[in-house]
Amino acid sequence: MALVLLRLIFLTIFLRFIAAQQTNGSVSVGASLIATPNVKPWLSSSGEFAFGFQQVQGSDSFLLSIWYDKIADKTVIWYPEEGPLVPTGSKVELIRGSGLVLSNPQGRQIWTSGPISDLAFGHMNDTGNFVIVGSNSRKIWDSFDFPADTMLPAQLMVRGGVINSKMSNTNYSGGRFQLRLLQNGNLVLNTRNIPSGFAYEPYYISGTYDAINSTNSGERVIFDETGDMYILRGSGQRFDLTTRGAVPSGDYYHRATLDSDGVFRQYYYPKNPTGNTSWEVIWFEPENICLNIRGNQDSGACGFNNVCSFDGNRPTCACPQGFSLLDPNDANGDCKPDFTPSCHEVESNNGRDTFDFIELNGISWPQSDYEHMNPANEQSCKSSCLEDCFCAVAAYRDGECWKKRFPLSNGRKVASANVKSFLKFRKGDIPGTPPRLLGKYKDQRTLILVGSVLLGTCVSVIVVLTVAICVGFFVIYKKKVRNTYPSSNAIENNLPHFTYQELDKATNGFKDELGKGAFGIVYKGVIGKTMVAVKKLNRLVQDGEKEFKTEVDSIARTHHKNLVQLLGYCDEGEQRLLIYEYMSNGTLAVFLFGDTRPTWKERSYIAVGIAKGLRYLHEECSAQIIHCDIKPQNILLDEYFNAKISDFGLAKLLLMNQSRTNTGIRGTKGYVAPEWFRNTPITVKVDVYSFGVLLLEIISCRKSLVLESEYEGVSVLTDLAWDYYLEGRLDAFVEKDLEALDDYKNLTRFVMVGLWCIQENSLLRPTMRKVVQMLEGEIEVAEPPCPGPLSVTTC
Ligand SMILES: *[C@@H]1O[C@H](CO)[C@@H](O)[C@H](O)[C@H]1NC(C)=O
Ligand SMILES: *[C@@H]1O[C@H](CO)[C@@H](O)[C@H](O)[C@H]1NC(C)=O
Ligand SMILES: *[C@@H]1O[C@H](CO)[C@@H](O)[C@H](O)[C@H]1NC(C)=O
Numbered sequence: 161m162a163l164v165l166l167r168l169i170f171l172t173i174f175l176r177f178i179a180a181q182q183t184n185g186s187v188s189v190g191a192s193l194i195a196t197p198n199v200k201p202w203l204s205s206s207g208e209f210a211f212g213f214q215q216v217q218g219s220d221s222f223l224l225s226i227w228y229d230k231i232a233d234k235t236v237i238w239y240p241e242e243g244p245l246v247p248t249g250s251k252v253e254l255i256r257g258s259g260l261v262l263s264n265p266q267g268r269q270i271w272t273s274g275p276i277s278d279l280a281f282g283h284m285n286d287t288g289n290f291v292i293v294g295s296n297s298r299k300i301w302d303s304f305d306f307p308a309d310t311m312l313p314a315q316l317m318v319r320g321g322v323i324n325s326k327m328s329n330t331n332y333s334g335g336r337f338q339l340r341l342l343q344n345g346n347l348v349l350n351t352r353n354i355p356s357g358f359a360y361e362p363y364y365i366s367g368t369y370d371a372i373n374s375t376n377s378g379e380r381v382i383f384d385e386t387g388d389m390y391i392l393r394g395s396g397q398r399f400d401l402t403t404r405g406a407v408p409s410g411d412y413y414h415r416a417t418l419d420s421d422g423v424f425r426q427y428y429y430p431k432n433p434t435g436n437t438s439w440e441v442i443w444f445e446p447e448n449i450c451l452n453i454r455g456n457q458d459s460g461a462c463g464f465n466n467v468c469s470f471d472g473n474r475p476t477c478a479c480p481q482g483f484s485l486l487d488p489n490d491a492n493g494d495c496k497p498d499f500t501p502s503c504h505e506v507e508s509n510n511g512r513d514t515f516d517f518i519e520l521n522g523i524s525w526p527q528s529d530y531e532h533m534n535p536a537n538e539q540s541c542k543s544s545c546l547e548d549c550f551c552a553v554a555a556y557r558d559g560e561c562w563k564k565r566f567p568l569s570n571g572r573k574v575a576s577a578n579v580k581s582f583l584k585f586r587k588g589d590i591p592g593t594p595p596r597l598l599g600k601y602k603d604q605r606t607l608i609l610v611g612s613v614l615l616g617t618c619v620s621v622i623v624v625l626t627v628a629i630c631v632g633f634f635v636i637y638k639k640k641v642r643n644t645y646p647s648s649n650a651i652e653n654n655l656p657h658f659t660y661q662e663l664d665k666a667t668n669g670f671k672d673e674l675g676k677g678a679f680g681i682v683y684k685g686v687i688g689k690t691m692v693a694v695k696k697l698n699r700l701v702q703d704g705e706k707e708f709k710t711e712v713d714s715i716a717r718t719h720h721k722n723l724v725q726l727l728g729y730c731d732e733g734e735q736r737l738l739i740y741e742y743m744s745n746g747t748l749a750v751f752l753f754g755d756t757r758p759t760w761k762e763r764s765y766i767a768v769g770i771a772k773g774l775r776y777l778h779e780e781c782s783a784q785i786i787h788c789d790i791k792p793q794n795i796l797l798d799e800y801f802n803a804k805i806s807d808f809g810l811a812k813l814l815l816m817n818q819s820r821t822n823t824g825i826r827g828t829k830g831y832v833a834p835e836w837f838r839n840t841p842i843t844v845k846v847d848v849y850s851f852g853v854l855l856l857e858i859i860s861c862r863k864s865l866v867l868e869s870e871y872e873g874v875s876v877l878t879d880l881a882w883d884y885y886l887e888g889r890l891d892a893f894v895e896k897d898l899e900a901l902d903d904y905k906n907l908t909r910f911v912m913v914g915l916w917c918i919q920e921n922s923l924l925r926p927t928m929r930k931v932v933q934m935l936e937g938e939i940e941v942a943e944p945p946c947p948g949p950l951s952v953t954t955c
């Protein structure tokens with residue numbers, strides 16, 4: 161019975177697939193598409209371009225768009241203005257009299273191509289242009305005339321034409337950057353104000369405006385079918401944007417996109433890719449966006465207080481020390497100070513007791529000056545800033561001093577060492593970089609935890625426990641459908657692959673060991689100019705090859721401020737290595753239990769960061785990831801003490817015989833949830849439990865596990881926390897940490913959240929989303945019940 165049904169389903173899919181292949185690109189009046197995960201798009205006759213709904217990665221929303229359908233990552237080249245996202249069930253329809261109409265499931269119109277009366281049919285052209293043809297066979301509307309962020313060969317831009325960048329990779333509403341062909345003939349790139357649209361000063365000008373003989377000025381931007389892009393002057397002369405001969409010959413896709421980082425790039429991609437392929441850049445403008453944007457009205461290439469650095473190809477924005485992102489999901493956005501700026505109150509002793517400086521090496525904010533002192537020396541420069549409550553940064557160079565105010569704009573990394581920027585901050589308010597933190601990684605190897613044996617594979621357990629035959633059948637069905645129309649979030653990663661030899665060289669023969677964990681040994685290395693951590697994995701489960709690729713793929717797709725970023729990998733013969741970003745401040749274990757107690761402020765910041773990283777793994781990335789091994793040894797700290805979770809996604813790769821062993825953990829509670837010792841399903845709640853233990857450690861700077869021998873330990877922390885909480889003696893729990901006690905309300909809240917997380921009954925534990933909301937005080941925390949019957953103390 162099941163078999164017959166399965167065949168039927170196969171057949172249906174196969175027929176649909178065939179039908180999809182036999183398109184001539186024509187779309188008849190009345191045709192419509194409904195936004196669902198595997199909806200078949202309208203294909204061009206070659207099948208190279210598709211018009212339809214693309215699911216936005218990690219969400220239930222869809223984007224009406226045109227994309228390259230034969231490229232693995234389905235690169236989007238067009239979407240309606242402002243890229244509205246619509247929910248499942250939304251509809252796009254070609255209606256006589258109305259043209260293309262996008263409406264939500266309630267039938268409300270979201271977007272339309274505009275009223276079109278004598279519409280004959282629609283056509284997805286093989287050029288990537290969606291055309292609405294009138295009854296006189298003439299084009300009435302086409303997507304080329306309403307470009308999103310991309311131009312294609314056969315497309316042109318006339319004077320007055322505009323292309324806006326996207327807000328970010330996943331937000332298609334109009335961003336801060338614009339490409340325009342001005343009425344005077346100049347092609348320019350400029351930033352703009354959102355939402356008014358006011359254009360700021362250009363950061364690139366083609367120079368094709370001829371003031372003396374206006375017939376020589378630029379008239380249109382042409383992207384010709386051979387892949388050359390140029391500005392055509394009135395005189396017929398070409399102003400080349402693409403260097404002639406630079407375009408690879410042969411069969412390539414070409415596109416020119418104003419990326420969300422503000423750089424306009426021409427890309428190519430082979431139509432018949434071999435091996436790992438990605439879009440390659442032929443040229444880009446401007447040359448160095450960090451330096452080229454220098455208007456004094458907006459924030460620069462990055463947001464306010466943010467700092468731009470350029471590696472020759474791409475700009476990167478990073479908040480300077482003492483600042484964090486206003487919107488954590490927008491790394492290019494504004495940064496807010498982690499301290500209360502001055503001029504808030506009358507400062508005693510001219511601010512000398514309240515403020516101090518940190519020196520930010522090689523960072524400059526050239527546009528935020530309000531005073532200039534000349535002559536000055538470094539000392540007088542700093543003094544003057546300290547005594548001036550308006551002063552945010554003192555910059556000193558060659559006997560001159562500039563005082564700068566908030567918000568700082570056009571921040572960029574500068575190579576020249578003689579520029580010194582001193583950031584004024586409230587004492588005790590931001591994590592500094594005391595010398596004790598240097599060289600932390602070295603200590604790490606002595607502290608590698610014993611609890612690592614406890615690791616297990618989440619997946620096998622879930623599968624064994626939950627999959628019933630009918631469920632399995634359903635899964636197969638869904639999978640087949642998805643494989644046939646991989647239209648949506650099949651954004652394949654383009655993770656760099658390295659050879660073993662390259663990594664051997666990068667790590668100097670695997671010489672400098674940073675640490676050792678359950679999965680293998682980590683070595684320090686340098687690739688190009690970037691410091692990296694290279695993890696050499698232990699032998700994997702048999703048949704691990706496919707699994708390795710799948711896991712690496714899913715790890716590579718994760719991007720979050722609180723996760724260690726995977727930069728590349730190697731699988732060669734028996735060798736499996738992962739290359740991660742290098743974390744200069746080592747593990748949380750060393751930071752927390754080292755010789756100096758970190759401040760309460762630092763600790764609470766780190767706790768919230770870890771919670772956000774876990775929330776992302778559980779709820780926000782495309783495939784849910786259960787970490788299975790949250791503990792302070794697996795949390796790393798970057799140079800600004802942002803907590804970053806490491807080793808996620810690896811649990812599945814462990815050797816089978818290492819999984820779910822319970823040697824030596826009888827009667828103890830380390831970081832592992834009670835589910836591990838019972839025959840109950842393993843869910844994301846095991847991570848919530850481990851996070852609870854970790855949170856209590858962070859609050860109290862006490863270790864959860866008192867080790868008695870290599871594998872034997874007694875966990876006292878969870879019981880201790882409950883006891884002290886019941887008795888109302890949090891002062892004893894934090895060992896009279898005055899800073900924490902000063903913040904009693906938050907301290908209590910953090911402890912209560914910790915106690916909720918370590919509930920024996922996994923159903924009582926909150927989700928990580930709720931944990932974050934509770935830690936940040938967005939929602940009230942209820943009185944936690946006794947963590948559970950296994951607790952040795954009486955409840
Ligand atoms: C495409 O095919 C449909 C029917 O399959 C036909 O009516 C239409 O004329 C064709 N259009 C073009 C442009 O060839
Ligand atoms: C498709 O585009 C090509 C090149 O611009 C053009 O020659 C052709 O007429 C277009 N087809 C339709 C049906 O619009
Ligand atoms: C995109 O960004 C804009 C501006 O920041 C914001 O208003 C909008 O909600 C964002 N859209 C999505 C889908 O995140």
Ligand SMILES: *[C@@H]1O[C@H](CO)[C@@H](O)[C@H](O)[C@H]1NC(C)=O
Binds near residue numbers: 373375376395
């Ligand atoms: C302006 O340029 C055009 C094309 O180069 C040329 O033919 C024309 O003579 C020029 N006019 C003047 C006034 O120089």
Ligand SMILES: *[C@@H]1O[C@H](CO)[C@@H](O)[C@H](O)[C@H]1NC(C)=O
Binds near residue numbers: 437
């Ligand atoms: C794969 O990608 C990497 C990094 O982009 C590149 O160095 C390497 O040559 C590529 N390999 C193949 C087979 O194309």
